[in-house]
Ligand SMILES: *[C@@H]1O[C@H](CO)[C@@H](O)[C@H](O)[C@H]1NC(C)=O
């Protein structure tokens with residue numbers, strides 16, 4: 276009884292606090308700049324957009340994809356900057372490799388940015404006043420110039436774990452010795468060789484991007500906004516915060532300054548009831564349900580027929596039911612345990628009690644959803660950070676990986692059966708789910724708090740580490756080491772000179788005294 280009273284009173288207290296904190300919030304103008312964004316980037320940020328709008332802020336979102344239905348306090352500006360529909364062929368993407376794809380895409384990214392700058396609705400934003408700007412920190416660099424024009428503080432949103440090439444501008448260098456690059460298949464514990472590769476990779480990528488990209492990016496915004504605009508580095512060092520789409524349970528613990536905050540998993544939520552046909556299919560999967568989806572960018576129906584048949588033949592030999600996200604809903608040779616669906620409410624399926632396995636490209640959002648819902652993975656990485664996500668999931672003991680370029684029926688079937696029959700994968704997935712969910716507040720609440728914090732304190736300049744002002748040599752104390760080593764060498768040299776001199780003097784004296792004796 277006493278306990279109950281306590282509970283009720285705490286509830287009132289909490290409600291009181293909550294209500295009063297809502298009273299304090301004034302309505303601010305918030306702008307999301309996401310012209311270069313895939314559907315999944317947008318889906319990652321959508322919970323923050325909604326939460327800010329729900330707290331009565333006026334939110335403007337610039338992006339190439341609409342959020343769906345209109346909502347209160349959200350204004351959407353749709354720009355002609357969709358570039359991700361170029362990346363729909365899974366095998367071609369896989370064969371090309373991520374880095375080469377990234378650098379090739381930069382030219383049409385710049386073109387798209389230039390187009391956005393000239394669109395009327397975008398231009399009209401110059402006339403407005405914003406209290407906070409968010410920038411999608413992936414290929415959107417030409418918009419730093421625009422942010423400068425608004426004069427508002429800004430927060431970077433990263434669609435993956437923020438790389439050191441970004442965080443180093445706010446003084447948060449990720450040590451190459453235990454933070455693996457998202458492009459490399461390493462974990463936090465690395466051998467000497469891996470550490471060397473990781474270090475050189477980060478260094479060379481920085482140098483390459485610095486030498487080839489920065490002036491092109493500056494050229495785009497200077498052409499649109501004026502030649503006197505500061506350099507990219509100046510803008511990058513002016514970020515108020517970085518929201519990194521990661522969580523240490525998945526992407527390894529790493530040192531983060533207070534202005535770099537992990538908000539990974541904002542979009543994760545408990546499963547709801549499914550549409551009728553899917554609900555029946557999932558409920559009826561007495562031996563378990565498998566979900567197969569390659570995500571929103573890659574189109575399953577672009578895979579060659581030979582590869583499709585490999586999957587189909589293996590599925591037909593399983594007793595589990597398979598739900599396959601497939602864009603054209605016809606397949607003549609469909610086995611009875613397989614259902615195709617153009618659209619899949621992924622989390623509602625992943626949270627279904629009959630789900631046993633998720634076959635995925637291993638995009639970050641999908642991986643986070645699988646972790647949240649505690650589902651084992653069969654990862655089929657295609658490009659970008661998917662290799663790393665797959666590798667990390669494998670190291671986490673809840674996943675196996677398939678190479679789509681040379682997948683065979685035997686390999687696929689062995690791995691699916693191993694994942695279904697060996698209990699350890701499901702157990703590890705459940706354990707990870709538990710620690711991923713165990714947080715002091717939800718990732719969205721955290722993101723909202725820090726967003727409003729930056730607005731309350733006009734850019735929160737007091738959070739900035741002095742490291743922002745240091746160059747690489749100062750940051751790593753290389754200059755101090757250099758002075759120490761030079762001093763040491765000088766001392767050694769002086770000591771050596773002195774010793775030689777002393778020895779000479781002694782020898783001379785001895786020689787002289789010997790001479791005297793002999794006389
Ligand atoms: C969008 O941009 C492309 C490339 O410049 C152009 O071909 C297309 O006509 C544009 N679409 C619209 C609706 O303006």
Ligand SMILES: *[C@@H]1O[C@H](CO)[C@@H](O)[C@H](O)[C@H]1NC(C)=O
Pocket residue numbers: 423426427428429505509510513515733734
């Ligand atoms: C830096 O950010 C502040 C807001 O926090 C802004 O007023 C200022 O103009 C920015 N300066 C540069 C060089 O971007």
